[in-house]
Amino acid sequence: MFNKMSQRVKQLGIWDIALIKWSVFFATVIIVKLFPQLLRVNYPALIILLVACMLKPMYRFWFKKQ
Numbered sequence: 001m002f003n004k005m006s007q008r009v010k011q012l013g014i015w016d017i018a019l020i021k022w023s024v025f026f027a028t029v030i031i032v033k034l035f036p037q038l039l040r041v042n043y044p045a046l047i048i049l050l051v052a053c054m055l056k057p058m059y060r061f062w063f064k065k066q
Contacts, residue, residue, distance in 0.1 A: 012020075032038055
């Protein structure tokens with residue numbers, strides 16, 4: 001299953017990926033408009049989530065040998 005998905009992702013172009021990013025952005029705006037209490041999350045928690053989510057991709061990009 002993952003091999004099929006990898007092949008499909010490789011077919012996407014720069015514009016396709018950019019449109020996916022914009023779609024996620026607008027979906028996030030809709031979710032925040034529906035649930036405004038999400039904006040009341042304190043910043044240290046958001047910073048911890050940000051760092052936790054970026055650790056593996058940053059490690060693979062900068063430090064992992066291919």
